[in-house]
Amino acid sequence: xxxxxxxxxxxxxxxxxxxxxxxxxxxxxxxxxxxxxxxxxxxxxxxxxxxxxxxxxxxxxxxxxxxxxxxxxxxxxxxxxxxxxxxxxxxxxxxxxxxxxxxxxxxxxxxxxxxxxxxxxxxxxxxxxxxxxxxxxxxxxxxxxxxxxxxxxxxxxxxxxxxxxxxxxxxxxxxxxxxxxxxxxxxxxxxxxxxxxxxxxxxxxxxxxxxxxxxxxxxxxxxxxxxxxxxxxxxxxxxxxx
Numbered sequence: 462x463x464x465x466x467x468x469x470x471x472x473x474x475x476x477x478x479x480x481x482x483x484x485x486x487x488x489x490x491x492x493x494x495x496x497x498x499x500x501x502x503x504x505x506x507x508x509x510x511x512x513x514x515x516x517x518x519x520x521x522x523x524x525x526x527x528x529x530x531x532x533x534x535x536x537x538x539x540x541x542x543x544x545x546x547x548x549x550x551x552x553x554x555x556x557x558x559x560x561x562x563x564x565x566x567x568x569x570x571x572x573x574x575x576x577x578x579x580x581x582x583x584x585x586x587x588x589x590x591x592x593x594x595x596x597x598x599x600x601x602x603x604x605x606x607x608x609x610x611x612x613x614x615x616x617x618x619x620x621x622x623x624x625x626x627x628x629x630x631x632x633x634x635x636x637x638x639x640x641x642x643x644x645x646x647x648x649x650x651x652x653x654x655x656x657x658x659x660x661x662x663x664x665x666x667x668x669x670x671x672x673x674x675x676x677x678x679x680x681x682x683x684x685x686x687x688x689x690x691x692x693x694x695x696x697x698x699x700x701x702x703x
Contacts, residue, residue, distance in 0.1 A: 529667035532579040552630035560595025563652035572659040578628030600643035
């Protein structure tokens with residue numbers, strides 16, 4: 462009888478242990494099923510995008526003004542590679558391009574003209590006018606400090622040559638027969654020595670500080686439109702043209 466009791470106790474103990482082990486395994490599997498893993502963790506997507514910019518920050522980076530790189534002097538070989546044959550002859554050999562057929566003689570879009578070599582700002586379209594000489598004419602430069610001048614006797618009489626200081630390039634000549642209302646000067650410049658940057662691309666190309674030159678353009682256009690429609694006040698005509 463004692464043997465039967467012992468066997469019965471052993472049997473009960475085995476069943477108890479088995480139930481405990483089984484319940485422990487079930488609990489473990491259940492915990493794993495509800496615990497986040499590296500493969501299914503929704504937060505893992507956020508971790509992967511941690512280095513991406515916020516859309517607002519991206520928009521700000523797009524509108525952030527671009528800074529122009531300082532000009533580094535070019536060798537003659539580099540200049541010949543950078544410039545067209547005409548541009549090289551004009552800027553380096555002080556040649557003069559043909560009148561009437563050059564690129565910017567009849568060009569009057571809004572923007573600035575920069576040195577073809579250094580990229581330094583030279584003239585604004587606001588100061589450009591049709592002088593009838595066959596070359597681009599301006600009443601004044603954007604930055605007087607970017608200009609150098611010297612007396613030129615190549616045609617047998619004295620003329621004042623103007624050069625771009627940073628790029629050390631020939632631009633043209635300045636005469637004293639310009640519009641008196643604008644100071645009386647006429648900067649007669651070779652198109653081949655210039656590059657045009659439209660006002661819409663000033664910030665994009667690193668010339669954002671010159672956008673202020675064209676801020677009143679829209680106001681003038683609106684004013685003219687009001688006059689045309691008869692909704693504006695009667696004023697004296699604009700006296701921008703020389």
